[in-house]
Amino acid sequence: MEEIKQGQGESLQGESLLVRRLVEQGVRDPRVLNAFEQVPRAAFVPAELQAESQDDRPLDIGCGQSISQPLIVAAMTEALQLSGSERVLEVGTGSGYQTAILCQLLGPGAKVRSIEIVPELLARAAITLARLGYGRAELRLGDGALGWPEAAPFDAILVAAAPREVPPALLEQLAPGGRLVIPVGPNPDHQELQLWHRLSSGALEHRTLLAVRFVPLVARRQGSHSSSGN
Numbered sequence: 001m002e003e004i005k006q007g008q009g010e011s012l013q014g015e016s017l018l019v020r021r022l023v024e025q026g027v028r029d030p031r032v033l034n035a036f037e038q039v040p041r042a043a044f045v046p047a048e049l050q051a052e053s054q055d056d057r058p059l060d061i062g063c064g065q066s067i068s069q070p071l072i073v074a075a076m077t078e079a080l081q082l083s084g085s086e087r088v089l090e091v092g093t094g095s096g097y098q099t100a101i102l103c104q105l106l107g108p109g110a111k112v113r114s115i116e117i118v119p120e121l122l123a124r125a126a127i128t129l130a131r132l133g134y135g136r137a138e139l140r141l142g143d144g145a146l147g148w149p150e151a152a153p154f155d156a157i158l159v160a161a162a163p164r165e166v167p168p169a170l171l172e173q174l175a176p177g178g179r180l181v182i183p184v185g186p187n188p189d190h191q192e193l194q195l196w197h198r199l200s201s202g203a204l205e206h207r208t209l210l211a212v213r214f215v216p217l218v219a220r221r222q223g224s225h226s227s228s229g230n
Contacts, residue, residue: 018054018070025056027074031082035104036074041067043128044095063118065215067095068160068230072193072212077101079181079195079209080156087151089173090114090230091144091217092160096125096134098230102158103134112137113151115144145217147173154178160230161217162191174198183214 019037027033042053044067049059058066077098082088084107093099093116102112114137116122122141129137140148144159145167153175162183174180178198185191191214196206 018056021056022071022074025071027071027078029078031105032074032078032101035077035101036070038104039097039100040132041070041097043132044097044100044125061095061121063121065094065118065121067097068214073098073101073230075209076158076181076193077105079193080158080179082106082156085110086155087153087175088112089148089151089154089157089170090160091147091157091170092116092230093122093125093139094160094230095121096129096137096230098158098160099125099137099139100129100132100134103129103137113140113148113154114138115140115142115148117141117143145169149173157181159183159217160214162188162212162214163217166194166196167217171196171198171204174204176200176202181209183212188213188215 019033042050045053045059045061052059056070058069061067082105088102090099090112093114099112099114119141122139126139129135147169152173154173155175155178157170157174157180159182162185164186166182166184170180176198177200180196183191183193191212193209193212194206195209196204198204
């Protein structure tokens with residue numbers, strides 16, 4: 001595997017079990033697998049759940065939210081096909097685990113920007129990311145459905161909660177050649193993970209990757225919040 005030094009030495013005992021399971025489940029990108037080897041999932045879950053951090057299932061992180069199943073995190077990350085130089089936007093910081101995986105895949109000149117609407121989760125994620133050496137990720141409290149217009153366009157956008165339809169602002173902020181991976185559907189029983197790609201001509205194309213279950217993305221302007229799952 002290609003050596004990626006950021007975060008090196010921070011992975012906890014047993015992370016290789018998680019990676020072996022991802023390989024068995026079909027994850028093939030060596031850079032993505034190495035990122036999972038380097039980023040300790042246990043650091044992003046409550047102390048009482050750290051013994052379960054290697055399980056391939058979501059875990060509660062408080063505030064009614066969860067850290068996503070590792071296979072789903074890996075599938076979404078792999079779909080972005082990051083080379084290391086992209087401008088990346090994440091919607092739904094959650095625990096910060098997905099944020100760290102994305103940071104691990106990017107070079108020193110690239111940046112991950114991540115939006116979270118739950119203040120407590122954002123504050124906790126910021127502390128964890130800084131402690132593990134991923135403090136260069138730029139975090140913002142706000143409505144993820146609106147994206148981050150002043151930093152657009154983005155080469156890659158990853159959304160960790162499911163709207164009924166893809167937010168127009170996120171499509172508008174996708175650069176030519178950029179990729180957006182997002183769960184879409186009316187409720188957790190009827191959702192699919194979609195991959196959108198903006199062609200060099202500016203046209204958009206998309207396809208379905210797999211069936212998923214995510215918490216809904218609800219815009220702040222509707223009087224609620226956008227839940228997060230990473």
